[in-house]
Amino acid sequence: MELARKFKSAFSTVPVLGWMLGFFVAVLIEYYWGYDYISYYLGLPKIPVLFGTLIMLKDPLMIPGALAYDLVVYVLPVLAVGKLTEKLTNPLAALCETLPLALSVIIHLILFYGVLHLWAGINDYRVLVIKLTMISIILTISVNVINGYQGEFSCSHPGFMAIGAYVSSILTLLLFTNDKIFGDALLPQALGPWCFPIVLIIGGAAAAIGSLAVAIPSFRTRGDYLAIISLAFMFIVKSAVENLQVLGGARGMGGQPDFAPLWVIFVWTMLCIWIIHNFVSSILGKALNTVRDDEAASESMTIKTRKTKMSAFMFGAFWAGVAGGLFAHVLAYINPGMFSINRLAEILAMVYFGGLNSIVGSIVGAVSINILGEALRPLELFKWIIIPLILIFVMIFRPYGLISFKEINAKKLLRAKGKKGA
């Protein structure tokens, strides 16, 4: 315990900038020496993709090698560089503090993205995992708006996601690709990436309009009944798509153009976090919390509860639609089966694991469940025993999730930490 405390205090003076620099060095090490030297001498067949978890679970004999790789490539460089450069990074962080907060955040995000891009670029599988994780972040936060902030138990998110995915797919297939069903491209293909944001917004808007089917019953029902209505909505969407042959029916719809590289998804994720953060910390957004905690009192305090509920549903559904659109263009294939009860279970697990009423919680939940899901892939079916078990333990010890009722404080996160007592 004493050791852990000493360890913690030694590294508490490293600012976020320092950690990013450390990670950057780690990525460089992996990039230049990872395959040729380090994994070769440790007897690993190739660079461990997700910190060696896949190799470790597939072949237990590889555990020492994979752990040593993690130590040499990640842990030691990150700690060492972080600590050694704090004399340099702290003044830089202090300099950033003098800038407007928005600018400082953008600078940090660009640096972070650069490092992430390099790390992911080493392996295609990593790119896919990060893309799907970021889409999950958008999805989880959008569910949190309804299930956490507004306290309704809505199960309709896969439905909203499906609407967004299909609408945006139809648009891109119709406008920018030569498709068997939709015919030749109506617009030059070069315009595609530029119009993609508009396509996503249209997809999100379609999902938002669809969400009215759940929002309007929510004026009168709460709790279990709303859960049933929203579940029904999800199945209606799924069955409708399955029976529409234009959309490929149960066979699905493929060939979406690749308009969603990593940076596009990163930008959308950050945009989503920023907008939802603004919303839930404004008075209009906190009205969601008042509706959750006591609807009668909210009405008496002049809060328009109907408008609040409706905006929460439409807002949540919009982001689910955007996530669906991104999802479709990452995989370049969708079918109705993807937007069913399995997806719902996954989304709800991420929300309730991470924490209700918290954006940080949602990010933590989405990242951990996604990475865990990928890391435990070699266990195949047993994965679905381990993840639910973890969920059960979280629910026992922290009924509202790991990090609930906490908001991001960007200023505090990014500040320089050199001074004593900071």
Add this chain to the structure above:
Amino acid sequence: MSTLLSVKNMTHYFGGLRAVHGYNLNIAPKQITGLIGPNGAGKTTIFNLITGVYTPTEGEITLQDQSIKGLETNEIAAKGLGRTFQNLALWRHMNVLDHIKMAHYSQLNYGLFGAFFNTPACRRQEAKVAENAYRLMELFDIKQFADHLVVNLPYGAQRRVEMARAMATKPKVLFLDEPTAGMTPDELVRMIKIIKQVHQDFGVAIFLIEHRMKFVMELCQYIQTLVFGEIIAEGEPEDIQNNPKVIEAYLGKEDLT
């Protein structure tokens, strides 16, 4: 004398049960009116009818000569009827500052777009609201609890949060539903002081339900007594105090045979 809030001949049925019958009320500006009566007489129902939680079956309700019958609760509240609840109705996951801020909801007009993008208009209005909220918290002596969750506050402080929250909606008439229920004697004295101060500083009319006679007699200028949904007596405090009907309703009639 001009009338701020007036209720004429209000009757309400819950299914076959007649909860309120032929109820009349006139509240003048700055007047403190009390509503007393035994449990189950329909006092809180009258509050709920006037503030729009239920729409009365018959009758007319006007605020400053404008009909408010049939409007939604939030619209009525925004027009100037603020209220507190008999069993505290606070938002349990929110802190005190947020409570007071939230009650300014109807005074904001930056819209959803402003909230999403945190526009200058949004920031300006929220700063103004925060300033006003701190002023109110100071007045109600809850400023030291600003970032505490309400559920962690002592009972008397929770009551004060509720009153401060009701005042933040800028009411013309303040409805207090048993403001002293469950209070200790010294909290009671403090509450009387606060109500008097609110009345003086904000110049609001107050309509309150209360069981403690001493409290009602000390504060109210006009008192109504409700039994089984009907007014059996109303008038100045002295008249009510000695009215045999009121004494009977509260204490029961002594059966001397």
